[in-house]
Amino acid sequence: MTGSPGREWARTLNPEQREAVAHLHGPILVLAGAGSGKTRVLTTRIAVLIDEHGVPPDRIFGVTFTNKAAGEMKERVARLLGRDPVGLWIGTFHSLSARLLRREAERLGFSRQFTIFDEDDRLAVIRRLLEQRSLPPKLFPPRAVQAVISSAKNRMLSAEQLAAQAGFDRLTQVSAELMDPLAARLKEQNAMDFDDLMLHPLRLFREHPDRLAWWRERFAFLMVDEFQDTNRAQYELIKALGGRHRNVFAVGDDDQSIYGWRGAEVRNMSDFQRDFPGCVLVRLEENYRSTQTILDAANAAISRNSGRLGKTLRTRRPGGEPVTVVASADERDEAEWIARELARRASAGEWALEDMAILYRTNSQSRALEEALRRAGVAYRIVGAISFYDRREVKDLLAYLRLVANPSDDEGFLRAVVAPRRGVGETSLDTFRALAAGWGKSLLEAARIADRATGLRPNVREALQRFAELIDRLRERSRHAAPVLLLEELVQAIDYEATLRAEGPDGLDRWDNVKELLAGAAEWSEIVVEDDDTTPLERFLAEAALVSAADSSQGTDGLTLMTLHTAKGLEWPVVAVTGLEDGLFPLSRSLETQHGLEEERRLFYVGLTRAKDKLYLSWARARRRGGDLRPSMISRFMEAIPDALIEEKSTASLWSSKRVSGGWLAPWESVTAPRATPVRLYAINEDELNQDAPRLIRGERVRHRRFGSGTVQGLAGVGKDLKVSVLFDDETVGLKQLLVAFAALERDWGE
DNA sequence: GTTTCGTAAATTTTT
DNA sequence: TTTACGAAAC
Numbered sequence: 001m002t003g004s005p006g007r008e009w010a011r012t013l014n015p016e017q018r019e020a021v022a023h024l025h026g027p028i029l030v031l032a033g034a035g036s037g038k039t040r041v042l043t044t045r046i047a048v049l050i051d052e053h054g055v056p057p058d059r060i061f062g063v064t065f066t067n068k069a070a071g072e073m074k075e076r077v078a079r080l081l082g083r084d085p086v087g088l089w090i091g092t093f094h095s096l097s098a099r100l101l102r103r104e105a106e107r108l109g110f111s112r113q114f115t116i117f118d119e120d121d122r123l124a125v126i127r128r129l130l131e132q133r134s135l136p137p138k139l140f141p142p143r144a145v146q147a148v149i150s151s152a153k154n155r156m157l158s159a160e161q162l163a164a165q166a167g168f169d170r171l172t173q174v175s176a177e178l179m180d181p182l183a184a185r186l187k188e189q190n191a192m193d194f195d196d197l198m199l200h201p202l203r204l205f206r207e208h209p210d211r212l213a214w215w216r217e218r219f220a221f222l223m224v225d226e227f228q229d230t231n232r233a234q235y236e237l238i239k240a241l242g243g244r245h246r247n248v249f250a251v252g253d254d255d256q257s258i259y260g261w262r263g264a265e266v267r268n269m270s271d272f273q274r275d276f277p278g279c280v281l282v283r284l285e286e287n288y289r290s291t292q293t294i295l296d297a298a299n300a301a302i303s304r305n306s307g308r309l310g311k312t313l314r315t316r317r318p319g320g321e322p323v324t325v326v327a328s329a330d331e332r333d334e335a336e337w338i339a340r341e342l343a344r345r346a347s348a349g350e351w352a353l354e355d356m357a358i359l360y361r362t363n364s365q366s367r368a369l370e371e372a373l374r375r376a377g378v379a380y381r382i383v384g385a386i387s388f389y390d391r392r393e394v395k396d397l398l399a400y401l402r403l404v405a406n407p408s409d410d411e412g413f414l415r416a417v418v419a420p421r422r423g424v425g426e427t428s429l430d431t432f433r434a435l436a437a438g439w440g441k442s443l444l445e446a447a448r449i450a451d452r453a454t455g456l457r458p459n460v461r462e463a464l465q466r467f468a469e470l471i472d473r474l475r476e477r478s479r480h481a482a483p484v485l486l487l488e489e490l491v492q493a494i495d496y497e498a499t500l501r502a503e504g505p506d507g508l509d510r511w512d513n514v515k516e517l518l519a520g521a522a523e524w525s526e527i528v529v530e531d532d533d534t535t536p537l538e539r540f541l542a543e544a545a546l547v548s549a550a551d552s553s554q555g556t557d558g559l560t561l562m563t564l565h566t567a568k569g570l571e572w573p574v575v576a577v578t579g580l581e582d583g584l585f586p587l588s589r590s591l592e593t594q595h596g597l598e599e600e601r602r603l604f605y606v607g608l609t610r611a612k613d614k615l616y617l618s619w620a621r622a623r624r625r626g627g628d629l630r631p632s633m634i635s636r637f638m639e640a641i642p643d644a645l646i647e648e649k650s651t652a653s654l655w656s657s658k659r660v661s662g663g664w665l666a667p668w669e670s671v672t673a674p675r676a677t678p679v680r681l682y683a684i685n686e687d688e689l690n691q692d693a694p695r696l697i698r699g700e701r702v703r704h705r706r707f708g709s710g711t712v713q714g715l716a717g718v719g720k721d722l723k724v725s726v727l728f729d730d731e732t733v734g735l736k737q738l739l740v741a742f743a744a745l746e747r748d749w750g751e
Numbered sequence: 752g753t754t755t756c757g758t759a760a761a762t763t764t765t766t
Numbered sequence: 767t768t769t770a771c772g773a774a775a776c
Binding site: 759 | 767768769770771772773774775776
């Protein structure tokens with residue numbers, strides 16, 4: 001439809017999509033079910049705005065959930081238009097905010113070279129604040145404090161407001177006390193954390209109404225994707241920017257809200273209709289992705305949640321392969337089965353490896369899967385886990401560049417100055433920091449005059465000065481040299497290759513990463529951003545700070561491994577959701593509240609709806625957690641899925657071959673009927689299954705911390721009141737009635 | 752006395 | 767992978 005989207009687009013959309021795309025002025029909320037073509041709607045609408053209504057691209061502000069999604073959308077818009085939408089602001093909340101803030105920093109008391117602190121940087125600051133106040137990290141874990149502060153900021157609470165909520169909770173009290181000092185430290189360092197990127201624009205708009213007016217005028221059309229995952233501050237930002245033209249196009253799905261733990265508020269979806277009167281509501285319920293079978297399973301699962309906005313997905317793909325539910329002995333068994341099964345289907349030519357994804361709840365689950373895939377010779381790539389920019393050597397080099405761009409960045413200083421080691425240790429740095437604070441100078445400024453630092457040993461003073469000279473030399477160069485040249489000079493100056501090689505075999509990999517960073521930086525230097533007055537170095541650093549796990553796209557060969565969270569918004573013909581065990585998925589911590597459980601269920605729903613053609617769901621009867629093997633029960637989510645959709649498998653077919661050679665199979669598995677073991681066997685009966693009862697069975701061997709080993713005699717009660725009677729081997733103990741919820745029984749494996 | 756290096760413990764999900 | 771702690775090395 002190149003060149004004339006206006007005439008073409010209508011034919012390719014269904015009526016609801018058409019309505020959404022055609023909507024020009026005023027607020028609109030699009031309830032877009034999974035796979036309902038919302039990306040197509042968003043991109044088409046942008047193209048239509050530009051081409052048909054003559055809206056200049058630079059007056060459109062589009063928020064996506066990842067930078068990668070932003071890039072893809074920009075490309076699709078370009079394809080529809082037949083030209084680049086030059087000036088279009090599209091990106092994540094964080095990257096768009098950072099971009100806006102570069103231009104407004106001075107008005108907020110920052111300089112435009114402000115550093116974006118990641119979680120580690122902020123944590124280091126919090127640690128020091130706690131230390132200064134002699135608050136023991138044992139009682140006030142820095143991570144917990146950080147979580148409380150971050151959540152407060154996401155909810156736009158002031159220190160006073162948080163303190164008012166704290167009651168007698170010391171952790172919250174302390175967090176509230178640290179909020180303002182933290183903000184002060186960040187400002188001193190000319191730094192903002194992720195939350196600040198949302199809050200500072202709001203402050204700007206509050207304090208400078210003229211700037212609010214300016215930005216409102218500039219962005220006449222706002223579009224927000226994944227609206228269900230916006231937090232309070234983000235929503236306020238949208239309200240502020242959309243406050244004049246009110247052309248806000250919000251797309252979301254309450255059933256896919258999975259970032260509540262990060263401050264996201266689904267409530268924003270209903271608030272939107274209240275805050276933007278006259279809001280048009282469009283439902284996209286036609287699913288273009290999955291088979292009827294997959295959709296039935298997903299609908300059944302999510303129907304257990306309460307308070308949904310309501311929406312039922314339809315598909316035109318009847319039938320489909322049944323959902324395969326796999327029971328395995330442990331996580332290695334599970335991984336092995338999946339690896340073989342996917343390899344089998346790939347070699348049968350049914351799907352390419354690239355069409356497959358294995359999803360899991362926690363990153364730590366990837367390990368067993370990786371090992372199995374390697375053993376099976378299956379190509380794979382892991383998305384997320386450790387982002388490239390999170391690697392130590394990369395972070396070390398970036399710390400130097402941060403310091404070059406922003407001389408006040410003390411966290412960057414502290415990291416760079418010890419990488420590589422230059423004879424300045426923790427004690428010296430403590431002394432030095434106190435000195436610098438006394439002088440009222442940043443660490444870099446203080447380092448320049450370190451010769452005056454009596455109290456530091458001469459070799460330390462010397463090292464600090466040399467370090468400052470290096471940074472200053474690089475800054476001088478940074479006026480004209482591209483980031484890649486700075487990096488090259490830096491690597492040379494600190495003899496980084498030799499440093500890394502000296503670290504041993506891992507050092508070689510690290511050096512490879514450094515080379516990769518150089519290559520990446522080289523590309524960055526070439527990118528010209530049309531309407532942007534930022535320097536390449538600033539853009540490079542902002543990019544590095546804001547890339548997300550999901551943004552990596554390198555190495556597209558093989559099947560994909562990622563967490564369920566990262567998988568949001570993506571799709572594959574074949575999807576395996578693994579680790580479906582109570583306590584893992586849903587994660588035990590989330591079981592404390594109904595809210596938590598429902599969010600986990602939405603995550604489950606997200607997982608199921610990633611699949612187009614074929615879905616595997618797997619669980620392991622035991623899993624290693626922190627070293628020891630612990631029995632598990634099938635996830636309570638599974639009970640919602642109608643039997644008629646399911647084909648049950650166990651890894652039994654693998655066992656026969658395994659048992660001969662492999663010794664890793666748990667002994668009790670071999671006495672259980674190996675073939676055709678139904679998943680359901682691990683519930684005592686259907687009633688209890690529906691009550692989420694632990695799947696203990698009579699005759700099973702269990703171990704108790706105090707009473708030792710014994711045999712299960714019977715069970716009584718349901719849910720939390722479930723009691724198990726165990727005849728312990730130790731005759732002085734004998735028969736005991738135990739509450740399963742408290743007894744912490746482990747399955748006894750024998751020896 | 753300080754720095755550096757080795758080992759152990761811990762890690763839900765992530766911008 | 768980072769942090770925390772103890773021991774060896776400077």
